[in-house]
Amino acid sequence: EVLLVQSGGELVQPGGSLRLSCEASGFTLSNHDMTWVRQAPGKGLEWVANLYKDGRGTFYADSVKGRFTISRDTAKSSLYLQMNNLRVEDTALYYCGRESVGTIGTTAFDFWGQGTLVTVSS
Amino acid sequence: QAGLTQPPSVSKDLGRTATLTCAGNRTNVGNEGAAWLQQHRGHPPKLLSFRNNDRPSGISDRFSASRSGNTASLTITGLQPEDEADYYCSAWDVALTGWLFGGGTRLTVL
Numbered sequence: 001e002v003l004l005v006q007s008g009g010e011l012v013q014p015g016g017s018l019r020l021s022c023e024a025s026g027f028t029l030s031n032h033d034m035t036w037v038r039q040a041p042g043k044g045l046e047w048v049a050n051l052y053k054d055g056r057g058t059f060y061a062d063s064v065k066g067r068f069t070i071s072r073d074t075a076k077s078s079l080y081l082q083m084n085n086l087r088v089e090d091t092a093l094y095y096c097g098r099e100s101v102g103t104i105g106t107t108a109f110d111f112w113g114q115g116t117l118v119t120v121s122s
Numbered sequence: 123q124a125g126l127t128q129p130p131s132v133s134k135d136l137g138r139t140a141t142l143t144c145a146g147n148r149t150n151v152g153n154e155g156a157a158w159l160q161q162h163r164g165h166p167p168k169l170l171s172f173r174n175n176d177r178p179s180g181i182s183d184r185f186s187a188s189r190s191g192n193t194a195s196l197t198i199t200g201l202q203p204e205d206e207a208d209y210y211c212s213a214w215d216v217a218l219t220g221w222l223f224g225g226g227t228r229l230t231v232l
Contacts, residue, residue: 035221037167045159045167045210047221059220095166102172108157108212110178112166 002026002111004096009116016086016120022079022096022113030055030074033099035109036081038092038118046092049081050099064090086120093117126151126211128224135232138201142227144194144211150222156194156211158187161226167210171196198229206231 008020020036036048049070050059058070069082079096094116097109127145134140144156155173171177171187184199194211211224 037221037223044208044226045161045212045223047212047223050221061220102174102176102178104172104174104176106154106157106173106176107214108169108172109159109167110169110172112168115166 002098004098004111004113006094006096006113006116009094009118011119011121012086013122014086014088014120017082017084018086018118020081020083020094020096020116020118022081024077024079024098027098029072029077029079033107034070034072034079035097035099036068036070036079036094037097037109037112038090038094039115040089040092043092048094051079083118086118088120091118091120126156126213126222126224128209128211128227130225131228131230133230133232134201136201136203140198140201140205140229142196142198142209142211142229144196144213144224145192146194146213146222147192149217150192150213150215151189151194151211152192153216154214155187155189156213156224158185158194158196159210159212161208161210163208170209173213201231203231205229 003025051070067085096113098111100110158170159167161167175187208226
């Protein structure tokens with residue numbers, strides 16, 4: 001069974017840092033691109049970052065570029081999101097997700113973590 | 123980053139058919155189509171369709187996706203009470219090199 005179990009969300013002051021974790025089971029992390037997506041309270045989904053399955057290629061939304069870093073530890077089967085210089089507008093429920101290839105070659109996020117809440121406030 | 127455009131809300135009667143739309147451009151939806159996700163309140167999203175109408179195993183055939191030019195659509199037939207949820211489209215944008223999400227459509231089953 002594919003599972004993504006998240007941890008690390010908490011209340012942090014503006015300008016602070018936080019690291020989110022996402023432990024994967026039921027599949028091999030290095031066989032999939034992985035993602036972080038966030039959802040502000042009462043709002044829609046916003047893509048944050050992607051990590052290629054090679055563990056090196058990364059892509060970021062403009063809103064977090066230079067402040068957030070996506071990474072993984074394959075030995076721990078875990079995905080991470082290091083968030084620095086946090087802003088009030090980063091307050092959201094953060095989801096990790098697995099990207100998979102469908103039967104006709106296109107991709108989408110097919111499994112999601114339970115979400116972890118990050119609140120940035122003084 | 124520019125997003126994909128979805129109507130904020132759609133309401134349909136029980137048992138009827140709903141079609142949800144997602145407008146993008148040639149670098150995202152027009153390139154490889156859009157994936158569709160369903161989200162019930164308080165729960166993570168659930169994948170309904172990969173891009174270009176490729177349904178994951180376990181997803182009912184009442185859900186079907188399609189694309190015409192730069193607009194993707196999700197059609198839900200025989201609406202059930204449990205279909206009441208928020209629906210999001212998503213697409214990779216080759217120009218922005220990033221994923222985009224639509225703003226979401228709240229489907230109400232009357």
